[in-house]
Amino acid sequence: VCGESGAAIRCCLRGCEHSFHLPCAREGQCITHYFPDYCSPCWEHSPKQAVEGTPENTDTCIICWEPLENRTSFITMVCPACRNAWFHRAFIQ
Secondary structure (H helix, E strand, O other): OOOOOOOOOEEOOOOOOEEEEEEHOOOOHHHHOOOOOOOOOOOOOOOOOOOOOOOOOOOOOOOOOOOOOOOOOOOOOOOOOOOOOOOEEOOOO
């Protein structure tokens, strides 16, 4: 994620060579799970919400009102009920 050397976590997907520092994980859209298997998938293998469509260029987070990227990613989510309201995952979890 940052390109620096030091203690790093490797992606938990077998065969993936991506690694990242724990403090850099969030910035790099990586996940760190602190339960059963301590799996930490990288930015390419992080789970993403199964949705149709992506946020529009003009969409903002319904919680902080900051703009959203116009693509689906681990950091953006859509309301599963209305499928119209987008927000940053950090405010939900």
